[in-house]
Amino acid sequence: xxxxIAGHDLxxxxxxxxxxxxxxxxxxxxxYLGMKNFYGSxxxxxxxxxxxxxxxxxxxxxxxxxxxxxxxxxMPDPAFxxxxxxxxxxxxxxxxxxxxxxxxxxCNAFQPLLAAAASGLPVVDADAMGRAFPEAQMQxxxxxxxxxxxxxxxxxRDNDVIVARAATWHALERVRRKVCTEFGSVATTCQAxxxxxxxxxxxILHTTSRAIALGREVRRARAAHEDTVAATVRAxxxxxxxRGKVIDVQRRTTEGxxxxxxxxxxxxxxxxxxxxxAFQNEFSVGWRDGTVAVTTPDLICVLDSVSGEAIxxxxxxxxxxxxxxxxxxxxxxxxxxxxxxxGPRAFGYDISFKSVFAEDEVELEx
Amino acid sequence: xxxxIAGHDLxxxxxxxxxxxxxxxxxxxxxYLGMKNFYGSxxxxxxxxxxxxxxxxxxxxxxxxxxxxxxxxxMPDPAFxxxxxxxxxxxxxxxxxxxxxxxxxxCNAFQPLLAAAASGLPVVDADAMGRAFPEAQMQxxxxxxxxxxxxxxxxxRDNDVIVARAATWHALERVRRKVCTEFGSVATTCQAxxxxxxxxxxxILHTTSRAIALGREVRRARAAHEDTVAATVRAxxxxxxxRGKVIDVQRRTTEGxxxxxxxxxxxxxxxxxxxxxAFQNEFSVGWRDGTVAVTTPDLICVLDSVSGEAIxxxxxxxxxxxxxxxxxxxxxxxxxxxxxxxGPRAFGYDISFKSVFAEDEVELEx
Numbered sequence: 001x002x003x004x005i006a007g008h009d010l011x012x013x014x015x016x017x018x019x020x021x022x023x024x025x026x027x028x029x030x031x032y033l034g035m036k037n038f039y040g041s042x043x044x045x046x047x048x049x050x051x052x053x054x055x056x057x058x059x060x061x062x063x064x065x066x067x068x069x070x071x072x073x074x075m076p077d078p079a080f081x082x083x084x085x086x087x088x089x090x091x092x093x094x095x096x097x098x099x100x101x102x103x104x105x106x107c108n109a110f111q112p113l114l115a116a117a118a119s120g121l122p123v124v125d126a127d128a129m130g131r132a133f134p135e136a137q138m139q140x141x142x143x144x145x146x147x148x149x150x151x152x153x154x155x156x157r158d159n160d161v162i163v164a165r166a167a168t169w170h171a172l173e174r175v176r177r178k179v180c181t182e183f184g185s186v187a188t189t190c191q192a193x194x195x196x197x198x199x200x201x202x203x204i205l206h207t208t209s210r211a212i213a214l215g216r217e218v219r220r221a222r223a224a225h226e227d228t229v230a231a232t233v234r235a236x237x238x239x240x241x242x243r244g245k246v247i248d249v250q251r252r253t254t255e256g257x258x259x260x261x262x263x264x265x266x267x268x269x270x271x272x273x274x275x276x277x278a279f280q281n282e283f284s285v286g287w288r289d290g291t292v293a294v295t296t297p298d299l300i301c302v303l304d305s306v307s308g309e310a311i312x313x314x315x316x317x318x319x320x321x322x323x324x325x326x327x328x329x330x331x332x333x334x335x336x337x338x339x340x341x342x343g344p345r346a347f348g349y350d351i352s353f354k355s356v357f358a359e360d361e362v363e364l365e366x
Numbered sequence: 367x368x369x370x371i372a373g374h375d376l377x378x379x380x381x382x383x384x385x386x387x388x389x390x391x392x393x394x395x396x397x398y399l400g401m402k403n404f405y406g407s408x409x410x411x412x413x414x415x416x417x418x419x420x421x422x423x424x425x426x427x428x429x430x431x432x433x434x435x436x437x438x439x440x441m442p443d444p445a446f447x448x449x450x451x452x453x454x455x456x457x458x459x460x461x462x463x464x465x466x467x468x469x470x471x472x473c474n475a476f477q478p479l480l481a482a483a484a485s486g487l488p489v490v491d492a493d494a495m496g497r498a499f500p501e502a503q504m505q506x507x508x509x510x511x512x513x514x515x516x517x518x519x520x521x522x523r524d525n526d527v528i529v530a531r532a533a534t535w536h537a538l539e540r541v542r543r544k545v546c547t548e549f550g551s552v553a554t555t556c557q558a559x560x561x562x563x564x565x566x567x568x569x570i571l572h573t574t575s576r577a578i579a580l581g582r583e584v585r586r587a588r589a590a591h592e593d594t595v596a597a598t599v600r601a602x603x604x605x606x607x608x609r610g611k612v613i614d615v616q617r618r619t620t621e622g623x624x625x626x627x628x629x630x631x632x633x634x635x636x637x638x639x640x641x642x643x644a645f646q647n648e649f650s651v652g653w654r655d656g657t658v659a660v661t662t663p664d665l666i667c668v669l670d671s672v673s674g675e676a677i678x679x680x681x682x683x684x685x686x687x688x689x690x691x692x693x694x695x696x697x698x699x700x701x702x703x704x705x706x707x708x709g710p711r712a713f714g715y716d717i718s719f720k721s722v723f724a725e726d727e728v729e730l731e732x
Binding site: 087091152155157158159160161162163164165166167171174175178179181182183 | 530544
C-alpha cells in the first residue's frame with residue numbers, strides 16, 4: 001500500500017540507511033536535514049509499494065555518485081537530485097511515474113526523497129543493492145543482465161552527459177566514473193529507466209521501509225539505555241564479529257573512490273586480538289588476527305559501540321570504540337551470478353565467499 | 367559552385383592538409399588510403415561551396431579526436447566517421463544537409479569525406495580552424511561564442527556519449543577529453559550542429575580547396591625537381607625560418623595529448639644555430655638560439671627538406687633533415703578575442719604574440 005513517509009521516519013531512515021551503507025554511500029545526515037527542512041515547510045513524500053506499479057510504468061533510478069567526502073561540502077538538494085531525471089525525460093520523450101534509489105545504503109536512501117520533493121513523484125519502496133556498493137555493475141539490474149543505458153550524469157553546474165550506449169556494465173561504470181571525477185567527484189545520476197515489471201522482478205523490495213524500521217529499533221534501544229549494537233544484531237538477524245577500538249586508518253582518494261584499510265585492537269572478550277578491514281568506499285573484506293573472517297556480499301558494518309550509529313569509511317578515526325557486525329545479504333548476491341558481480345573477486349581479492357551465516361539463516365529483515 | 371572531389375585530388379589533399387596540421391592532426395595517410403579505396407570502387411564525394419548553403423541548413427561538424435599515434439593503429443573508416451553523426455541526428459530528431467571538418471589540418475581533412483562515403487552527403491569546403499589545434503575551444507565557432515553543445519563522442523565499440531550541455535567551451539573540452547581517453551585515446555565526434563548562416567559567417571572558408579591546391583604545388587615542385595620547401599613558402603605566402611637536422615625529441619603522451627619539445631641543429635645558412643619547438647599535438651612556440659622566434663597562431667610547420675612533406679610531432683626522429691616555415695594565420699586568430707583562444711597564453715606561455723609577418727602581408731592563400 002502506498003503511504004506517506006512521516007516526518008518522524010526521516011531520522012530513523014538516516015540511522016538505518018547509514019548502517020546498511022556498510023561504511024559507504026556517504027553520510028545521510030545532510031540529505032536528512034534537507035528533507036527535514038522540506039517537511040518543516042509542510043511538504044511530504046509518498047512511498048509506493050512496488051506491487052502497485054503497473055508492468056509498463058517507467059521509474060527513474062537515481063543516485064548521487066562520487067567521493068562521499070565531497071558530499072559533505074557540496075550538500076545534496078532537491079534541484080540537483082531532479083536535474084538528471086528531467087534530462088532523461090527530455091531524452092526519452094517520456095515522463096516517469098515514480099522515482100527510486102539505486103542503493104538504500106548511505107545518503108542515496110534520501111536521493112529519491114529529494115527528487116520527490118522537487119517533483120511530487122512517489123518513491124518506490126525498493127532499491128537495486130539492498131545496501132551500498134561502489135560500482136554500477138554491482139546493482140541487481142546488472143546481475144539480471146538488463147540494459148545499462150541511457151545513463152545521465154549531471155553536474156551541479158551547467159554540464160550534463162548522457163551515456164547513450166555502453167558495450168557492458170563495466171564500460172558504463174568506467175566512462176561515467178571519469179565524467180564524475182571531471183565534474184569534481186560529485187554528480188547526480190538518472191540511470192537506465194526501469195519498468196514496473198523489471199523492478200518487481202529484479203529490485204530488492206521494501207528496503208526503504210526496512211531501513212526506517214532498523215533505524216527506529218536502534219533509536220528505541222538508545223532511548224531505553226539498552227545495548228544498541230545488540231539491538232541491531234537482533235533486529236537484522238546479524239552477528240557480532242568484534243568489539244574494539246580504532247588503532248589505524250589508511251585512506252587514499254583515488255580513481256573516484258575512497259580506498260584503504262582500518263585496524264582495530266580488541267576490547268572486552270576480543271582483548272588481545274586485532275581486526276582489519278579493507279574498503280573501496282564500502283567495507284569489503286575483514287580479517288581477524290590475519291585470517292579472513294568476513295567478506296562481501298555479507299554486509300560488514302562498523303558501529304559506534306555506544307550510540308549504535310554507523311561509522312563511514314571517511315569518518316573512521318583513531319580511538320573510536322567500534323563494533324563490527326555482519327548482516328546477511330539479499331539472496332541474489334549469494335548466487336553464482338551474484339557473486340561474479342559483488343563477491344570478493346569482484347573487488348580484486350582471490351578469496352572464495354563463505355558467509356558467516358549458515359544457509360538456513362534468514363535474510364536481512366527487521 | 368559544388369563540384370566533385372576528383373580521385374587525383376586525394377593525394378594532394380593528404381599532402382596539403384598534413385602541412386596545415388602544423389605537426390598535429392595526425393597523419394592523413396591512412397584516411398587517404400581509405401578514400402582511395404572508395405574512389406577505386408567507383409565512389410566519389412561532392413564538395414559544396416559554403417555560399418550554396420541555405421541559412422538554416424544544418425551541418426554536421428566532424429572529427430577524429432585523441433592521440434594521433436593511436437590513429438595509426440586503429441585506422442579511420444567511413445562507419446566510424448558516420449557513427450556520431452547518426453547519434454546526433456537521432457538526438458536532435460533532425461537530418462543533416464552536409465558534413466564538414468572541425469580542422470583542415472591532418473587526418474581530419476578526410477573525416478567529412480569518410481562520412482560522405484558512408485552517407486552520400488556533400489562536404490562543405492570550410493573548417494573551423496584553418497589548420498589543426500588541439501582543443502575544442504580553439505575553433506572559430508568558440509571564438510564567436512556560439513553554443514558548444516550537444517557534442518557526441520563515439521567509441522569504435524558500442525560506447526557513445528552525448529555531452530548534452532556544457533557550461534563553457536573549456537568545460538566541454540575537459541569532459542570530452544576524459545571520455546576520449548577512457549575510450550582508448552581515439553574517438554570520433556559530431557560537434558554542436560551548425561547552421562549555414564553560422565558557417566558562412568564564422569567558419570574558415572574554402573580550406574579543403576586550399577589544402578588540395580597547396581598539396582598539388584608541393585607535388586608539382588617535387589616532380590620538377592624544384593625546391594619543395596621554397597614552393598610551399600611561395601604558394602602559401604610563408605617564410606622560411608630555419609634549416610637543420612633533428613638532434614633531440616622529447617615526447618610524453620599525457621592527459622590525452624602528445625606534449626614535448628624538439629631541437630634542431632642548423633645546416634647551410636643556419637649552421638651554428640639551434641632551433642627548439644614546443645608542442646601540444648601541434649607546434650606552439652619556436653625559439654632560435656634561446657630567443658622566441660615564432661608563436662601560435664602563426665602556423666609553424668616542419669617539412670622534410672627534400673620531399674617537402676610535413677613531419678608530425680609523433681614522427682619526428684633523430685637525424686631528419688628539416689625546414690621550419692611559418693605561414694600566416696587566418697585573420698580571426700590575430701584579433702584580441704582570437705588570441706585569447708589560440709595565442710601563446712592559451713597554451714600556457716607568458717609570451718605576447720608577435721607575428722613573423724607584417725600587418726600588410728596576406729593571409730594564407732594558394
